Amino acid sequence: VWRVGRSPGSVMLDISPVPGSVDDVVKILIKKYPLNNGVLTYRERQRVVAEINLRTEEQRSSAIEQGIEFTPTITICATPALAKNATIEKLRLIHLPLLSPEDLERGLRETFRPYGDILDVGINRNPRTKAYMGQGFAVLDIQPRHNQQLHALDHHIPWCGDQEELIYANFDQKPLHCSRCHKPGHAVADCPRAR
Template sequence: MALSDKSQKSQGSKGPPDKPRTYTSLFHDNEVVTLYQHEKTNTRQIWRRAEHPHSLLFDLSRTAISDEQFRLALYESPLKDAAHGAIIHRSRKHTTAEVTFDDQETVDKLKHEPITMKDGTQLFGSLPIPEEWEVVKVNLTHIPLYNRTTLTQALIDALKPFGNILELGIYLEQHYFTGKGFVYLNTNPKNYTLSKTFHVQPQQLSHSIPVSRKD
């Protein structure tokens, strides 16, 4: 059945036509499911270093929030009195807000306090990764379609020889798992590289490997 190119309006309705369900909206109907995080938080962790000491990082990548809207919301949040600086970092795929404080004690105290936007969206800060960590993102493909419990343990067992697993997740496409996922690894947990295979330069942050079960 073909999707309509035109908006549909119910008979007898005086309101605007319904917004059509397009192929584009179906194609982008994807979501991320986190299977494991080394520390439980209220939001997905941002695996990057801060540019300033005593900072919290906020992920704005999946929002339509402007720089001005974020700063205004920050000013009305529980972080208002302690925060003294806020800067937005933009890259090709990511938008991150860095909020700075006077000392680490304040950061640790406020890291669980949200910034609430006008639409009710709550943004929680992440602690930056330590300077000595070497964090890489590895894209996983051809993952067996196990149930979530079996899948999580199987992936952890397969990946832990390469470093400390910081975050493990899968992608759902139109609500279904299609065998694609990702993992963030700290390949230098004790100031030495465990595997040259996963040791990459900072500008090369993403690799892909297939994951499949043995026959």
């Protein structure tokens, strides 16, 4: 869950998979962390998110790294709440190289480090075949910190800084690019290659 917290020190959990009512889930959180500063819940369509403000860094680390056990089969890892000035950009990636999952994750982290704080990266698999087909995602906080110089996001992203090895990023504020030829300034309906 990539969401701005109400107060510093909060963590976020997607509690949608936990059976029972939202109140039942909040009771589990209170029992696990009786010394907390409060719990808030948010509905996002079908998803329910809980924000719990924990008092110690040890509790926060435990909730993030080990997760919180709600049932014997459901343990949910928390994510740190984002700062109020966070600017989140979710990228859908195509034309990724065919590498091992470990090398892809390492490459994605190296590729996107100049663009902001990396919150998450990963690959997508075809839902029917389960095959990796060169697609993935990245979630970045692109808000500069402490005079940090960041690269501007573009549709064309050099893989690990190699200008000859491009991957393609799609995101909400992306300038107009063709999904057929990947050139700027026109849509696929107006693509010269389509003629």
